[in-house]
Amino acid sequence: MANQVAGQLDKGPLVSGQNGSKRKGSGFSISKYISYLFLIILCVMWIVPIIFGITTSFRSQTEVVTSGFRLFPKEWIFDNYVKILDNTSTAPILRWLVNSLFIASMHTLLVVVVISITGYGYSRMKFKGRDTLFFTLLGISFFPGVVNLIPSYKIIDALGWVNTSWAMIIPGLAGMGNLFLVRQFMNGIPKELDESAHVDGAGHFRIYFSIIVPLIKPILIVCALFSFTGSWNDFLWPVIVFTDVDKMPVTAGLLLLQDIYGNYRMIGQLMGSAILAIIPTLVLFLFAQKYFVQSINLNSGIKG
Structure with missing residues (x-):
């Protein structure tokens, strides 16, 4: 009986510690995801104009004037x-x-x-x-x-x-x-x-x-x-x-x-x-x- 009680006491702090570590890890993950989201937004803000500039160099003059904003051209020309x-x-x-x-x-x-x-x-x-x-x-x-x-x-x-x-x-x-x-x-x-x-x-x-x-x-x-x-x-x-x-x-x-x-x-x-x-x-x-x-x-x- 004493051994069972001791074992149960040992399990209690262990489970509590695990739950605490999970809660801590969960908070860290949220901040990490927010950071990633912020970096992704910044990357999009930088990359989209560059991609648009590259694709515009492969558009015909008619498409540039008439198509408005399109990330990729209808027809690729060199x-x-x-x-x-x-x-x-x-x-x-x-x-x-x-x-x-x-x-x-x-x-x-x-x-x-x-x-x-x-x-x-x-x-x-x-x-x-x-x-x-x-x-x-x-x-x-x-x-x-x-x-x-x-x-x-x-x-x-x-x-x-x-x-x-x-x-x-x-x-x-x-x-x-x-x-x-x-x-x-x-x-x-x-x-x-x-x-x-x-x-x-x-x-x-x-x-x-x-x-x-x-x-x-x-x-x-x-x-x-x-x-x-x-x-x-x-x-x-x-x-x-x-x-x-x-x-x-x-x-x-x-x-x-x-x-x-x-x-x-x-x-x-x-x-x-x-x-x-x-x-x-x-x-x-x-x-x-x-x-x-x-x-x-x-x-x-x-x-x-």
Whole structure:
């Protein structure tokens, strides 16, 4: 009898604990489902316009004008893309894509070199006014970029870089946003590594190349992705500094296409040009998602 009572007492708390855990799990599931529902709504808000833009590029001009909003076309046609690629005089889209690829790649390469060296100086080297200078520049960077348009254009014009790729490659190499990320990442690297290297006779450049650069690769890759997409998607600055059609990047070319294809004349071709312009950055993000996850932890370059 005593054993049966003891067994019943043992079962009681166990059942109660199970019910409590179920109630707790049930509450957690509701919040999880609400979160999923919110994310799904956001995805729909982002994806539907993109899908509509892609499908519009496969519609005839007659259907664009007469059918109203339809997510998918009645008849899929490829004439819009054929006409886009055949137009090499007034709208050389392939030439613009090559120009953008060259400009964004060169800009990204130089950004990685500049911010890694500059970040090393602000993080590992000691000099008077280092932090004051850094945070002063960081504060100045919060001013809107349009404030610098006229001075920047004056400088570019004085250097003879108007209508050249250098007008987009050089400005913005030492962006404070990327520099702040690199500096914070470097601050998470133990300074004992530097001290050990100094004891062995290594100088700053040896420490930078042999110790720091291998450890900050994740954040450099993230900054490179930000720089590439920023340069590729830049619109206002290339419109100002480029007037030669053959030298334009694709964003400035798209503005020109509004005069050629816009006003309900050739909406399908205009949308097809825009779709071609986003393909490189879309592919880049698909292959580089894991590096964005790594960048969330500013100490992810240090392995325990």
